[in-house]
Amino acid sequence: MITQGVFIADRYEVIDKVGAGGMSDVYRAKDHILGREVAIKILKQEFSEDATFVAKFRTEAQSAAGLEHPNIVNIYDVGSENGMYFIVMEYVEGITLKTYIEKKGQLNFKEAISIAIQVGRGIEAAHQKGIIHRDIKPQNIIISTEGKVKVTDFGIARAASSNTIHADVMGSVHYSSPEQARNGFVDGKSDIYSLGIVMYEMVTGRVPFDGDNTVAIAIQHLQEEMVAPSAYAPDLPISLEKIILKATMKSPDRRYGTISDMLMDLKKALVSPNEDFVVISESELGQTKVMPRITPEQEDSLTKKAAQALIFDDEYQDEEEYYDDDEYYDDEYYDDEYYDEDEEEDDGKMDKIITISGIVAGIAIVVILVAIFGSRVGLFKFGSKKVTMINVVGTQYEEAKTQLTDLGLEDDNILVSYEDSDDYEDGVVMSQSTKEGDEFSLNDTLRLTVAGDEENGDSSASDSSNQSESKDSNSSSNSSNSSSSSSNKNNTTTQQTPAANTDNKTETDGKATVAVPSVVGLTQAEATTVLDAKNIVVTSTSSDYSDTVPSGQVISQSIAPGEMVAANTTITLVISKGSKEKTYNYTIPNPYEGECTYSIAELNKSGTIPKSGAINISDVTKASLTVTLTYTPAGADGNPDSSQTQTQTQTVQGTAN
Helix, strand or coil, rough: CCCCCEEEEEEEEEEEEEEEEECCEEEEEEECCCEEEEEEEECCHHCCCCCHHHHHHHHHHHHHHCCCCCCCCCEEEEEECEEEEEEEEEECCCCEEEHHHHHHCCCCCHHHHHHHHHHHHHHHHHCCCCCCCCCCEEEEEEEEECCCCCCCCCCHHHHHHHHCCCHHHHCHHCCHHHHCCCCCCHHHHHHHHHHHHHHHHHHHHHCCCCCCCCHHHHHHHCCCCCCCCCHHCCCCCCHHHHHHHHCCCCCCCHHHCCHHHHHHHHHHHCCCCCCCCCCCCCCCCCCCCCCCCHHHHHHHHHHHHHHHHCCCCCCCCCHHHHHHHCCCCCCHCCHHHCCCCCHHHHHHHHHHHHHHHHHHHHHHHHHHHHHHHHHHHHEEEEEEEEEEECCCCCCHHHHHHHHHHHHHHHHHHHEEEEECCCCCCCCCEEEECCCCCEEEEECCCCEEEEECCCHHHHHHHHHHHHHHHHHHHCCCCCHHHHHHHHHHHHHHHHHHHHHHHHHHHHHCCCCCCECCCCCCCCCCHHHHHHHHHCCCCCEEEEEEEECCCCCEEEEEEECCCEEEEECEEEEEEEEECCCCCCCCCEECCCCCCCCCEEEEECEEEEECCCCCCEEEEECCCCCCCEEEEEECCCCCCCCCCCHEEEEEEEEEEEECC
């Protein structure tokens, strides 16, 4: 039991308990050797008894101890005593961002960007050291009494993620990336996604996905589109909204490439909040993009402008609300002095270049060694030729095989499966795994689905051979029959090489296999019925828009048609939501000299627009809106003079997405 006055490692005297979480309890203590206050995070008993977790915990904590940055809670020591494992770290007096959001509700855009920039800088420093946080959430972000923002628990999430008794994941799953939800590959883009969710909560006062349990929330991260933050924060600038939307794209390839790229856009958003400069691509996978080069002079200029933009005025701040009861957030933080980075950047630029160069060189060496080893053992084949695939659907298998051989494919490249069909004659190719026009590597396998079963496929080839033999041998039927039989055997052997491989695998595994039917274009109910008949289980479905597949029908399936799988194999389907309805964005500025009110009849929406401000409304299905603006100036006594009220109604045209 840890109580006040207890010494840990004969050095740290516990003062009081300051917090508790799913993994550990946190105490404030005094370091009697260095004479400073520290925070000690002590692992809970169930974690301390897991040897695998403890080993990983110490490794990750020691790695994170190498991080030193103003926006990171520094780790000073890692140790153990009498089976108790602890981390000694910097003590920061303040509150968590979660508490701060709960106290304020919604943060104005300048405040949210300021916090996001500081968190981003801490993440950037960690990524440059090759450390991914994996658990960015408001509970792990501390705002000090001086107004500085620090990120804690770097490296610890990696240890927790591999532990089977992880206790408190409910708070984390709200901010987990889709790849974390499905236990996929996690890199720096996962931290970008989590920071985007944190920013969403800062400006709206709520998380985008919520539910009764972790599974329900994780599924929402994977499948559901989140409500645009401007729906809850109508005054949110379009630049910040699009930064949040880009950071939280479900596909990592559509997010920011690095946290540094995101920081550049956040600085731009401070300087030009209503400028629509954020580009969200449909898909960046496999595309080469030329990015504009940002010179150091441009970055310095942008940083200075962003610092100046952080100075709050009465337009954006209610002082009584802002300072609240405790001065947790000091306005002095927002002055130019804190953001004057010229000296710091000049001193640290060489160290940063050396660090990045070392990381790049290390990665290059590892890649080269892996490539050499892989090529020697046959894992990799370099310089493989690629061809443009042709269409063989609707062609007899033998003819299709000839065409594919002429293209450069060999027997090893072709895997054949058979399936009964009412739409195709026996022996005709029904589908191919690589579409016409797509690139095909000669190291890959092309899967063909042929109508009929394997026996019919063989007999079809045999019949063709018999007819050829009989035309050339009318005078000697016995010889013809013998020749035909030999020809049949040769044809069968040639045609069935891939299928025979599949049969061998089935015998080795001892399991019955079935060919996966194509259910694309069927309704969900029809597709489920067809797959059930083949003993293939539909475990889940997702939905997506399609301009070609009607609503309610299957767009794609997780296993390609014709692939041989074991009975009771699971499959997932993507169901069409039909064509995506065209939507529009609106920016409505305030034309008056003071705050005005607005109302939009079509949306049944109203509110206020600050002086010199504007509102941004996204994803509206109507091409134009009727907007009424009302302004009541102050009279001689300083109170609103209703006799001078001005009203204007205008039709505003939207900008199509």
